[in-house]
Amino acid sequence: MVLSVTEKSYLRxxxxxxxxxLRPDGRNYDQFRxxxxxxxxxxxxxxxxxxxxxxxxxxxxxxxxxxxxxxxxKDLVSIDLDITGYxxxxxxxxxxxxxxxxxMKSKLNFTKEKGPKEKSVLQLTKxxxxxxxxxxxxxxxxSYPLSLISFAIYSALETTKLPMLISSEDDLxxxxxxxxxxxxxxxxxxxxxxxxxVAFIEDNVFIDPSDAETQVANKCLILTWFENKISSPxxxxxxxxxxxxxxxxxxxxxxxxxxxxCAPEVLRAxxxx
Amino acid sequence: MNVxxxxxxxxxxxxxxxxxxxxxxxxxEISNVSSNDKALPYMKMGLLTNCNGSSYIExxxxxxxxxxxxxxxxxxxxxxxxxxxxxxxxxNSIATAxxxxxxxxxxxxxxxxxxxxxxxxxxxxxxxxxxxLDKYPKSGIDIFVKVVNTDSANTSNIPKLLQxxxxxxxxxxxxxxMEISDLVGIGIxxxxxxxxxxxxxxxxxxxxxxxxxDEQDIEEIVGKCKENYLENKYxxxxxxxxx
Amino acid sequence: MLDSSxxxxxxxxxxxxxPLYDIDNNNEKIVYSFHPGPGTTITKYKINxxxxxxxxxxxxGFVHFEELVKTNIDSEGKESEKKEENDTENKNKLAxxxxxxxVNSDRIIKKYTVIVSKEKKNEMMQDPNLQEGQQDEVxxxxxxxxxxxxxxxxxxxxxxxxxKANVEILVVENNNCLKDSGVGTNGAGVSxxxxxxxxxxxxxxxxxxxxxxxxxxxxxxxxxxxxxxxxVKITECFKPGDIxxxxxxSLGDGNNYYLTTAKNYLGVVFAKSLGGAGELxxxxxxxxxxAPTSQVLEQRKCAKPF
Numbered sequence: 165m166v167l168s169v170t171e172k173s174y175l176r177x178x179x180x181x182x183x184x185x186l187r188p189d190g191r192n193y194d195q196f197r198x199x200x201x202x203x204x205x206x207x208x209x210x211x212x213x214x215x216x217x218x219x220x221x222x223x224x225x226x227x228x229x230x231x232x233x234x235x236x237x238k239d240l241v242s243i244d245l246d247i248t249g250y251x252x253x254x255x256x257x258x259x260x261x262x263x264x265x266x267x268m269k270s271k272l273n274f275t276k277e278k279g280p281k282e283k284s285v286l287q288l289t290k291x292x293x294x295x296x297x298x299x300x301x302x303x304x305x306x307s308y309p310l311s312l313i314s315f316a317i318y319s320a321l322e323t324t325k326l327p328m329l330i331s332s333e334d335d336l337x338x339x340x341x342x343x344x345x346x347x348x349x350x351x352x353x354x355x356x357x358x359x360x361x362v363a364f365i366e367d368n369v370f371i372d373p374s375d376a377e378t379q380v381a382n383k384c385l386i387l388t389w390f391e392n393k394i395s396s397p398x399x400x401x402x403x404x405x406x407x408x409x410x411x412x413x414x415x416x417x418x419x420x421x422x423x424x425x426c427a428p429e430v431l432r433a434x435x436x437x
Numbered sequence: 438m439n440v441x442x443x444x445x446x447x448x449x450x451x452x453x454x455x456x457x458x459x460x461x462x463x464x465x466e467i468s469n470v471s472s473n474d475k476a477l478p479y480m481k482m483g484l485l486t487n488c489n490g491s492s493y494i495e496x497x498x499x500x501x502x503x504x505x506x507x508x509x510x511x512x513x514x515x516x517x518x519x520x521x522x523x524x525x526x527x528x529n530s531i532a533t534a535x536x537x538x539x540x541x542x543x544x545x546x547x548x549x550x551x552x553x554x555x556x557x558x559x560x561x562x563x564x565x566x567x568x569x570l571d572k573y574p575k576s577g578i579d580i581f582v583k584v585v586n587t588d589s590a591n592t593s594n595i596p597k598l599l600q601x602x603x604x605x606x607x608x609x610x611x612x613x614x615m616e617i618s619d620l621v622g623i624g625i626x627x628x629x630x631x632x633x634x635x636x637x638x639x640x641x642x643x644x645x646x647x648x649x650x651d652e653q654d655i656e657e658i659v660g661k662c663k664e665n666y667l668e669n670k671y672x673x674x675x676x677x678x679x680x
Numbered sequence: 681m682l683d684s685s686x687x688x689x690x691x692x693x694x695x696x697x698x699p700l701y702d703i704d705n706n707n708e709k710i711v712y713s714f715h716p717g718p719g720t721t722i723t724k725y726k727i728n729x730x731x732x733x734x735x736x737x738x739x740x741g742f743v744h745f746e747e748l749v750k751t752n753i754d755s756e757g758k759e760s761e762k763k764e765e766n767d768t769e770n771k772n773k774l775a776x777x778x779x780x781x782x783v784n785s786d787r788i789i790k791k792y793t794v795i796v797s798k799e800k801k802n803e804m805m806q807d808p809n810l811q812e813g814q815q816d817e818v819x820x821x822x823x824x825x826x827x828x829x830x831x832x833x834x835x836x837x838x839x840x841x842x843x844k845a846n847v848e849i850l851v852v853e854n855n856n857c858l859k860d861s862g863v864g865t866n867g868a869g870v871s872x873x874x875x876x877x878x879x880x881x882x883x884x885x886x887x888x889x890x891x892x893x894x895x896x897x898x899x900x901x902x903x904x905x906x907x908x909x910x911x912v913k914i915t916e917c918f919k920p921g922d923i924x925x926x927x928x929x930s931l932g933d934g935n936n937y938y939l940t941t942a943k944n945y946l947g948v949v950f951a952k953s954l955g956g957a958g959e960l961x962x963x964x965x966x967x968x969x970x971a972p973t974s975q976v977l978e979q980r981k982c983a984k985p986f
Contacts, residue, residue: 255558262555270648383562385644396629398646401562405520408566410640413659420655510826512895517934567693569721569738573826574931575895611693614798616738618721619694636694636725677692677740 167379172406176380180366187377193370194422196430199315204323211324215316219374222303225316227296227324231342234293240286241268242295247302247309259401260310263359263386267397268298268317271357271390285354288329290336307375308403310386314359318434321356325349357390358427358434359397362419364411369418371426378403383411385419389427394420480604480676482612490613494605501598502586505605507613510576521573525561527553527602529584556595559643560602563623563633566642569616578615580606596631599623599645603633604673611677620673624666632662637670682712682792684745691737697794698735711789717746719796741798748791827852827895827928827937834949835897835939837922843901845918847926848894849937896936899926903940904981916967917941917981923950925983947983 167175178186185193197218206212211227234240243265250257273284286294298317302309327344335342363373363381373381384403388395402408476497485491490507510521560582568578582602600623610617618635621642625631633643641659683705687698697720704710716722719739725732737743827833827849835847901912918924925946926939941947944966951961953971961969963982970977 253554255554255561258551258554259558262551265551266647383642396646396649398644399559400642400644401558402565405522405565405570408642410566410635410642412640413656416641416644416655416659515934517931519931574828575934575937576826611740614739616719616721617693618723618736618738620692636723639725674692678690 165375167376172380175376176365176407179370179377179380180368182367185368185370187370187374189374193368194426196372196426197374199312201316201319201434203319210326211320211322213316213320213323215312215319217307217312219306220304221306221309221312223309223312223316224301224303225313225320226299226301227317227320228299229294229296229324229326231288231292232295233291234287235291237293237295239269240284240293240295241265241272241298243268243298243300245300245302245313247305249305260313263310263397263399264300264313264317267314267357267359267388268296270396272296272354285352289331289333289342292335292342294326307373308361308378308384308401311359311361311372314357315430315434318356318358321352321354322435324352326352355391357388357395358430360387360389360423360427361385362387362422364415364419365407366409367414369415369422371419371422380404380407382407382409385416387419387423389423389431392428394423477672478601478604480608480673482608488613490609490611490615492605492608492612494601494608496597496601499594499597500586500588501584501601503601503605504583504585505602505609506581506583507578507606507609507615508581509578509613510573510615511579512575513577517575519574520570521568521576521578523561523565523568523570523578523580525557525564525580525582525606527557527560527582527584529553529587556599556602559645560599560606563603563621563643564606564610567617567619567621567635568610569618572616580609582606594628595647596623596625596628596645599631599633600625600669604669607673608677620670620677622666622670622673624662624664624669626658626661626665630658630662632659632666634663634666638663638666682745682747682790684743687745688743690742691796692740693736693738695737696734697737697743697796700733700735709787711787713789713791714745715748715791715793717793717795720794735794737796739796739798741796744795744797745792746795748793827897829928829930831928832946833897833926833928833937833939835924835926837918837920837924838896840914840918840920842914845899845904845914845924846936847897847899847924847939849897850894850923853925897926897928897939898932898936899924899939899941903929903938903942906942909942916979918948919951919955919978919980921952921956922948922980925949941981941983944984948980949983949985951978951980953978 175188178184178188187193189197191197199218200216201213203213204211205214206226209226210229212225214222214224216222232240243261245257245261245264246252247257247260252258272286284293286296288294298320300313300316302313326349328348328350329342330345331340331343332338360371361373362369362371362385363377364383364385365381370377373384378384381403383400386397386399386401388397400411478497479495481493483491484493485504485506488506488508492505493503494505495502513522564580582605584598587598603621603623607617607620607622621633621635623631623633623643629648630646632641632645634640635642646658686702686705688695691697698714700714700722702712702714704712714735716735719737719741720735721738722733723736725734832853833849834851834853835849837845837847839846899918901914902909904912904914904917924941925948926941927943927946929938929940932938947966948963948969951969952958953961953969953974953976958974958976959971961971961976961978961980963980963985964970966982966984967979968977969980969982
């Protein structure tokens, strides 16, 4: 919903004051909107999730996998994003897609063990890997969906079932196609990164801005939570053309603090379901 | 392209752009520049005549060359806008030429169109904060940045690219005599992180960090970027004053 | 007189010029109040958690201080029209000053507009005979002369109907238009080939990447003259091809500026007889023009030529 000039100025006034900070839905600066998540409902995908935010945003995610020769295929993640009401080549969609695919690619290459045993999460044998296809469908979109998409990917990946390998892992010497167990499945040992959005208005910093709030925010900061710490990508994004003031180091520090505070709780909530 | 080519600017549909074959002989190395002092970027304003403002910039240490053209303010039709609409288009002619050969990107190279659009979006966000958009109602300002040359090894150095783009656009806007509130600049710290500053480093208007590196405090990152920004700003302002 | 050597002479965008108020060095009773003109803007700096408002440059060039003379606005209604024309530019800025108390103590407040332009000061002040606010040459260094409320513009009539006349804005008076505005019909305009803001609008029919990219305006029949506004017949006031002097009423809608000719000095300035086929005509009264050799009389809403 596009706000009028008066509505914007009213909203901004109530959000910019440090002492009388008041969000339109009465939340705290570090409080999320409630979300509902359903998982594992698409029978033909390896993993799926559907997230419903309180403002009506609805996102459906399906994760499918394919076994590929990783010496031939470089990209082990393919992200397809469709947002209702936006063209696929619009800056809004391409920017979200680019952030998501860069995040997922870099995090999936992440390895806990360094050294000779090092292998990526998706690696199956020495020759073959799983390739993930993440299809994201934003059915209705009432606020910047990046954060919710990352939650949905997290839940979908938590429930993603991959076929269990029963052939040998070392297939460099002996040419052998991977053979899978008939019905036993394994889950992916990977915690997907969570992306948080923090908005700045004057000196105030608050998490998870709603659509109306992004319309009056100066800048928003994207922060990622991975492996229990703040991680990249960290970058700014402007979600309106009207308010373009700069920000200071204090804003960055405060937003890192608020994400540090929120992220474990969000993670716990997502795990619980 | 979704806009009809009513001006016949694009030629017949089966026309193919001129492509030059690759230079085979190795260019002779000129190494007069001592490695100690950093090669300064070469800057030039107003090279193009068919736009309102333009700039050409060549970074000193790698072979990054950019041409920026600024069009506008020109009327836009349709819905009423009380402010100018700014658009930034960043394109890499080399990357697209390579891709059309069928060569796949090696996973590290940075040349998918999505990523360029994302960079354009980031640059637009930066310049939204400095261009005095409300002085140009009902208008559009279009900025085109074209990467004409780059060392292939350096295509993944996004912060450097962003910094040079930012300088190029800035000079283009000054050449177009567009009202801008500050000489915005980007300070880089590594191959993965950069910060854009305004007001002599008092405020930031953009932050970019796409990959994790060694543990670094945010304060340290900003501080180092600020030093780099001030160096860069000094270059720009001394160029503008000397011109 | 303001000692301008206290302030920077040559600036780049973002450079500080002056605070909003300053006190004279020699006489503490004189307070200078500075107002942003073309090429400058007000910005806030936060130092030690205290906000300071300052004037900064937004263009590269030289700083000029122009004193705002109060007498111009003493009795707006009684002013001669000639004067009003010249002052339209200043009026917006002066209007809000009218509300402010002129003298609040024994201090003398002097108001200056701060301007940044490409020319140096002494070059701009070449001809002392010129009226204030007018330069001997049209100041063409502002790419920033988009028509705004209250500006006088010269337009060309493109289309007339019973309710309104459509025009395209060629130039803002006393100012240069952008080099690509106003030349659209000649095809010499500057425009980007690939999309740009033309592609901002989703629909091809709305995309503006075509020739004739000038700002458009509309003169509604009730804005043609100040009296008998309901009985205006557009065909008796304008013909396509006429050059009309208008005043901008408002920024209008997405497509058109709203213009008016309801003043003596506004209306048709150049017109050719017989629908453009004849010769240039001259105004003989406010609603008739005559072609000097063929003696053709045509009806127009003429601007007072003197």
